[in-house]
Amino acid sequence: MLTIGLTGGIASGKSTVAAMFRDLHIPVIDADEIAHRVTAINGEAYKPIVETFGHDVLDANGAIDRRKLGAIVFDNEQKRKQLNAIVHPLVRKHMLQQKEQYAKQKEKAVVLDIPLLFESKLEHLVDRILVVYVDEQTQLHRLCERNGFSVEEARARMKAQMPLEEKRKKADAVIDNNGTIEETKRQLYACLVRWGVLGK
Numbered sequence: 001m002l003t004i005g006l007t008g009g010i011a012s013g014k015s016t017v018a019a020m021f022r023d024l025h026i027p028v029i030d031a032d033e034i035a036h037r038v039t040a041i042n043g044e045a046y047k048p049i050v051e052t053f054g055h056d057v058l059d060a061n062g063a064i065d066r067r068k069l070g071a072i073v074f075d076n077e078q079k080r081k082q083l084n085a086i087v088h089p090l091v092r093k094h095m096l097q098q099k100e101q102y103a104k105q106k107e108k109a110v111v112l113d114i115p116l117l118f119e120s121k122l123e124h125l126v127d128r129i130l131v132v133y134v135d136e137q138t139q140l141h142r143l144c145e146r147n148g149f150s151v152e153e154a155r156a157r158m159k160a161q162m163p164l165e166e167k168r169k170k171a172d173a174v175i176d177n178n179g180t181i182e183e184t185k186r187q188l189y190a191c192l193v194r195w196g197v198l199g200k
């Protein structure tokens with residue numbers, strides 16, 4: 001089974017490319033989704049997060065308010081490291097469990113969608129690394145549009161990650177997602193043909 005690491009920057013288009021993989025019936029394991037699951041009220045990270053960050057990060061229903069927690073951790077590297085130390089080992093554990101399942105099912109390929117693949121030094125978990133790239137202006141614009149962030153909020157999040165220029169240099173393949181969705185899809189298919197995942 002070929003394990004493909006899908007990464008990029010915040011709002012660079014990973015989920016968009018992940019959907020293209022799913023359309024091809026190639027399974028995708030999504031680190032963000034697992035992080036959301038483990039931080040939900042009944043999740044394994046819920047209690048340690050409340051103990052570390054206090055009840056101020058909860059909403060009226062007692063759930064973790066991601067906007068509030070985001071405002072704290074994207075403004076303070078120390079706090080972000082504390083959150084990462086709680087959430088990341090759990091995300092890794094669940095990703096590896098899911099990957100094992102797909103290996104047992106004899107899937108030809110599986111995708112690990114991990115925004116922080118390089119930052120967390122997880123390159124060893126995958127056979128090939130695909131970076132979804134956009135220029136900084138497009139990234140900022142799409143992030144503000146999608147999340148309703150101010151330019152400041154968006155920049156704080158972008159600054160919490162390795163610059164996309166650096167990530168693209170470390171990739172086995174780069175998809176330029178500045179253009180249309182169709183152009184992105186064509187680049188993905190060409191890459192998968194090169195890697196022997198798709199026939200010509």
Ligand SMILES: CC(C)(COP(=O)(O)OP(=O)(O)OC[C@H]1O[C@@H](n2cnc3c(N)ncnc32)[C@H](O)[C@@H]1O)[C@@H](O)C(=O)NCCC(=O)NCCS
Binds near residue numbers: 067073087160
């Ligand atoms: C800080 C939180 C509460 C903000 O929630 P929010 O709904 O605004 O964002 P969401 O979870 O959808 O993440 C969106 C994107 O933000 C970026 N991001 C998220 N967490 C981090 C982080 N710790 N460091 C750098 N970038 C991050 C990623 O590119 C991610 O794709 C949430 O992201 C979180 O719990 N983060 C810690 C876990 C984590 O690192 N997740 C990302 C990869 S596993």
Ligand SMILES: Nc1ncnc2c1ncn2[C@@H]1O[C@H](COP(=O)(O)OP(=O)(O)OP(=O)(O)O)[C@@H](O)[C@H]1O
Binds near residue numbers: 032
């Ligand atoms: N080629 C494109 N043309 C126009 N809009 C796009 C394109 N690709 C993605 N988008 C839009 O840009 C935004 C970010 O894309 P997407 O959600 O796929 O990024 P992501 O890398 O998964 O983000 P995150 O790191 O926050 O999870 C979305 O609103 C998406 O619809």
